[in-house]
Amino acid sequence: MMKRPFIIVAAVLLMTLGVLAASQWRQHQSPPDLKTSYLFPEARAMAPFELQDQHGSSFNNDSLKGKWSLIFIGFTSCPDICPTTMGKLAAAYADLNKEAPLQVVFISVDPERDTQDKLASYIEFFNPEFVAATAPHSELFPLTRQLGMIYAMVGEGEDYTVDHSASMVLLNPKGEKVAVVKPRSEGKSLPQIRLQEMVADVQAIQSL
Template sequence: MIKQLSTLIFVVFGLVLLGLGGVTAVQLRANNAEPELSTSFLFPTPKKLAPFALKDQHGELFSNIQLANKWSLFFIGYTSCPDVCPTTMGKLSAAYPELLKDVDLQIIFLSVDPQRDTQDKLLSYMDFFNPEFTAVTGEHSQLFPLTRDLGFVYAMVGEGQNYQVDHSASMALISPEGDKVAVIKPKSSTPGTLPQILTKELISDIRNIVDTY
């Protein structure tokens, strides 16, 4: 009788443990759920950025070291850009104060026009949109590997001093460990309209990614 009772207690105890294990597993899956995103793609596995070394608008070195311990949002362009760059910079300036409420974030404008975008020009450009933003550039031999690593492309179009630069309009979100974790892409809200990144979706996506990282 005692042996049967002991066996029964053992079975019941085992079932309780299994039940708790199931609850724990459900809880873990809930905690690791994918964030709800509107205009971003989250990489299944973060991608480490290769070493790079550029100069910012103050003439200071900007490398992987400056990405440590804070989130970074990269956007590529050039100061002579007639449309995409000023529009995007304006949206980033509008979103930045709201993002800083929840995220330790730096905005990095990566100029892919080193011939015209001098240090003084980059400084004036950042002062116009937001002096807290960082602008960086370097030789094309330095820029090509980094832009490729970030998932961006660019190409010079035209000749003389009035050339244009075709470039990606996406943004790349880098973790405090220096890994690329997501890309934020423009999208068309309705057929026939130009793709764009809405400010409210930019804010929401970054918050959701950081909260679940």
């Protein structure tokens, strides 16, 4: 009569040891050889945020759950960095989804000019499966800060521009920040995201 409780206790003990062993393995495995990204030592949770996407729907923390997310900030009137980066993301989208489902999220930091219709037209040009979202600056400032990005309005009147970070942030399916994809410059050229290096880094991180 004493065998059944003993078997249950033994099974629970084995499961616990298995979980601990897996945790220790993850902590001690060698980090991937990343070319253009920085992998955080530990995943970082995101504070609550609320945006509106190109369809007029809410985009918030729950929208990050269940898939990987690659976030980039900018504005639709950007003359160089934004269209170049969005074009690269569109070209790499199939490869970025090979290891696991991934969504590309473009956050506009120019909410005065980037209306819902404008965001919809802009993202449709690159890939209709991408997400384009924005919010008032009161929501954007804390969100970009926690993503490790910055932006600033430059100039006055209707012809103002926006200076902004050119990096991207990778989030895991739990909606946690896990890495930053950084642009690199060669010689006197402007820093740019290197397409093949970005894809290789994201796939390496996803496979951990």
